Amino acid sequence: MRQQRVRLERDGDIAVIVIDNPPINAGSAAVREGLMAAIATLKSDASLQGAVLIGAGNTFIAGSDLREFGQPLAEPQLPTVIKAIEDCSKPVVAALHGAALGGGFELALGCDARIAAPGTVVGLPEVTLGIIPGAGGTQRLPRIVGIPRAIAMICSGERVGSAAALAAGLIDAEAEGDLRAAAVGHARQLTGRKQRLRDRAVPAAGASAIADASAAALKAGKRRPQVQAAIDAIVATASVAIDDGLADERAVFQRLRVSREALALRHQFFAERDSAKHPTLEAAKPRDIRHIAVIGAGTMGSGIAIAALDAGYEVLLLEQEAAALERGATRIHEHYASRVKGGKINAAVAAACEARLTTSLDWPRIAEADLVIEAVFEELGVKQQVFQRIDALSRPGAVLASNTSYLDLDAIAAATSRPQDVIGLHFFSPANVMKLMEIVRGKASAPDALATGLAVGRKLKKLPVLTGNAFGFVGNRLYAAYRRQCEFMVEEGASPEQVDAALEAFGFAMGPFAVADLSGLDIAWRMRQAQVATRDPAARYVHIADRLCETGRLGRKTGAGYYRYPEGASRPQVDPAVAALIAKARSDKGIAPRELVAEEIQRLVMLTLVNEAALLLAEGVAERATDVDVVLVNGYGFPRWEGGPVFWARERGAEALRADLDELGALSGPGFVRGDVNQLLDTKA
Template identity: 65%
Template sequence: MKEEIMSTIRTEQLGDVLLIEINNPPINAGSLTVRQGLTAAIQQLQAQPDLRAGVIIGGGTTFVAGSDLREFGQPLQDPQLPTVLAQIETCSKPIVAALHGAALGGGLELALACDARIALAGTLMGLPEVTLGIIPGAGGTQRLPRRVGVSRAILMICSGERIKADKALALRLVDEVVSADLQTHAIALAQRLAGRKCRIRDEQVPTEDAAVIEQAEQAALRAGKRRPAVLAAIAAVKNAALLPVDESLAQERAVFQQLRVSTEAFALRHQFFAEREATKLPSTLSAAPRPLQTVAIIGAGTMGAGIAICALDAGLAVILLEQDSAALQRGQQRVTDHYQGRVSAGKMKASLAAANEARLVPTTDWAQLSRADLVIEAVFEELAVKQEVFKKIDQYARAGAVLATNTSYLDVDAIANATARPQDVLGLHFFSPANVMKLLEVVRGARTSLDVLATGMDLGKKLKKLPVLTGNAFGFIGNRIYNAYRRQCEFMLEDGAWPEDVDSALQGFGFAMGPFAVADLTGLDIAWRMRKSQAASRDPRERYVSILDQLCELGRLGRKTDAGYYTYVDGKKSKATDAVVRNIIEHASQQRGLTRQALSAAQIQRRAMLAMVNEAALLLQEGIASRASDIDVVLVQGYGFPRWEGGPVFWARQQERSALEHDLQVLAAESGHGFVVADLSVLLN
């Protein structure tokens, strides 16, 4: 037996099999050094007469969970991955891929180029490249359809679907699944293959009905919003059945190279790294989190029940507290209905659902709070109400418990000061529906202790969310920027646009919905109530648009009343605003002394983006956001900002600075008194 270390690759001869172990923690990313090491190892396997087969395995907790994305924005250095995979396929000796943890992206492409694949139960596999604005560039679009068929390959690649080992076995992506001793089984499989090559590239693509392929293609286009990478992936997969394999592989690589340096791919990689960074506290705020096993949630409405489900799914014990038994029963039923729905849809085993529900303790007894490590208040969004709740929490919560308010825009310090322990209080702004939305704003109050802050961030990770740190200011990061965006859109109504013009333009930019359709969906009365609470402190010189107020006064509260900015017949939105809304808007323009002028989609988009960018810079200036990239994470994850645009900060960095600064001055003049022009250097330098 002999062993050799080659940078991130370790080789060890085990009888007549060469074990090739990838060691590039934490995810064994397929970097240049990994590719160089694999090339050397394959050459060693080919050159040694006493070796009959090879096994490629991942060291640590995973196989290869993707490529090193940091390389994608730079000129790629040789050997590139297709060259390494070609060496595996042309090696005269069989090579087995032994998979555990995850085989994603280039990791799965590496496995598919081997002669056989064996996986540990639970291993995840997938080709997520399209979600990063590119396509698989090392044969994924060619080898995958040869095993699963064109239609299934289109759906898998275009969605970035991840499947577990048992499903991969059924799809013939792996040859064996084992529950233990992966290396031992992989060595045995390699020995059985000795003397034979089994290349997927030599297989024929299974024949399918054209209608089935067309159906998969249309589904992928709808889900992927016809983004360039989706279109390119579909074309590449279809080529697998139409062209000689070497020609289609060359075309795949050429398209990959074009897409990886596109603005969209840069934006998606920016968002990927921003999300990873957002979950980390700045080094000056780091501390050990407090122990967390039991969570109490006050309020069993839609939000409270959603938070309870998140905590139950994370394996935590949950106390759900309501003021009366009827409200408690409704909240408990929401949780039960959720789990029954998951089980019925085949998305959760009945045993797991039952175990989760068994950890739920519904109660009207405030004394139960004494058992909780963390208490989350999720009651009505009104400061006085929340302050009263926190006074009561203070009486029952044990010393050292973390106390959190789930608020969208209220002053966390004003709530914390209702207790005798403001150092234990922080804000946790969950987004609705709480059990679906990944974003969690963790709000630091003036006296929040560092270990409490760390506990909030740790909770977000436990709940499989993206926790983002924010300072305590009106609206925090997300609602503050969205408020500036929506306000600018309201200004455009007075200036000459109709709600449908604004919504259409911003959907064209990539938002899932425009601001007025969103307002109708969530209910106009929510914003109306917030505005009324601010009325006393509003500067009368500021430009204020009263259109929403007037709609609410008429009882037009959105979808729930079948009328808001739009009318809703049988639940369907009218394509255009009706006479009532147009009369209110025209009257608002007249009162402002404005001559209405139509705005183009480009004008609407730029004004909306400028408002967001300006507010983002103000947030950084004021220290409310810790990092510029955190702002992009919040807007993409919580507010429907198109991921492929990277976020408002990334967007700003793609613009010409002088034009951006000039247009901000114009926007300030259009917006009137109170519009503060930010120093963009905090975003752009």
């Protein structure tokens, strides 16, 4: 027997139906059963004139229980619950607080009115999980906001705050004071009346407005099938009876929820949720962080400062040279000015953020900071000198963090007298935009220092992933293996543009050679040079990228890298000089080029990432297998709808992977280290 998750309380003649399914009141089978029983009581009890639906704890219903989505859904399903509410002759008011998302918001749309506490967010994010709203969201929302706005909201998974929701008519009122009392009062005002959204007409919209909204949604949604399906369901509201529309919507939802893409997106959802769990740090209390010092006012340092300002921290931006500091301050000011101009934030918010910023050349002011983040040039000697200075000036107990992307954190920490306070905070560029943040554990890093890094990452609205200290940590180690395999394939016969096209077709935001040109070929060149002393001389090494750098082709910043970038050209251009350089490199090694098709390019890349993931897990650099998928999706443009290499490996299975890795080892040549993929296949890893 399922545990009771819904209880009915009475406030005079109003039933207060309380959903109590912690921690987020997910819309599970037990919740649906409880709601059906409560509505049945409401209908049969003559002393009750109406009802209020309200969530216990901190939220209404923040979504459905996604664990149910991979199996047959238990009855009653959500459309049945909503139909019972609509068919009940007595009014039902949804009292929203915290979040009303997905099925939770669909349930609210099925009620006669919606009252929300200030700060509540509402939305239908199903498309981001590979499905469409399946309990009337595509049919009822357009009846409030119209078809074009419904397309924009549903296809983006937009979350709307209570103030904007009130202005749009998504809620009927914001509660002043006690939410429950306000909702009960509203239910009494509705006594004897029903005001169902299903009975409203869909506001008229021009064909061009619908077409424009659809085109924008498809472009932003990468033309994924669930985006098109959502558009079709929403547009149908103008011409299809609501019961037919509801039936069609549900059929599409049921089909999509068991699709591979939906399974991959749910895998990523759970992987991101699990990445925040760290049993070894549960007892560690984060240090109090109010004031952050950022050392280095370049692009990365400025981005980190913006992220910290947005999160409400006091920020001190430090530099050694006045010109560099002025450029950083200007960059931050222009960022906020552009956000205001674009309507992303209001001027008062921007002014408050900038007011929390102090720029200075006075390094002793580091003593004011609770957290110091170094963001200087990626060279070990430079960072060690900076940390010696930080150590001398920082207050006792301050957390000292390096934004290094691949250097040895322990070697950096050794430059201080307090390695226990040193952690890595690896931001991804642009730091104020990218969600991923690697929290690097040094051998001496104190648990509370690491817990502080995780807490700050969450406050910055990042996805903080805990990693061990190894060259490149998780992300750049994976990317180095990926890039290396792509270089192998170019040496074997593929062209850079062929590899890029194959991987962009797979779903990567950009191919590896276009990315290399964008970030600068000299960055990876420096990394390779740093590894010369430790590289296995017998290991296969491709010299093509080095030759490009030696000729001054460093990417977009020099107008040429793997591609040419003529002034005024909108796209990179294939360069015959690169083809000639590659042909000579093959000839020097006696390599006869072979043909590689897109499918082989994609498969070899995935196998390389799977193998490297297994090595990272075995070495303790990655804490759990699924962290690999979180890192690649959120930091490196891996297509979210493909789940990640660990998801791919689990789909492929042990026997096929063993044969695949035999082939990968033979192609990769000397220096290939084979990982034990069995631990990736363990779903508990």
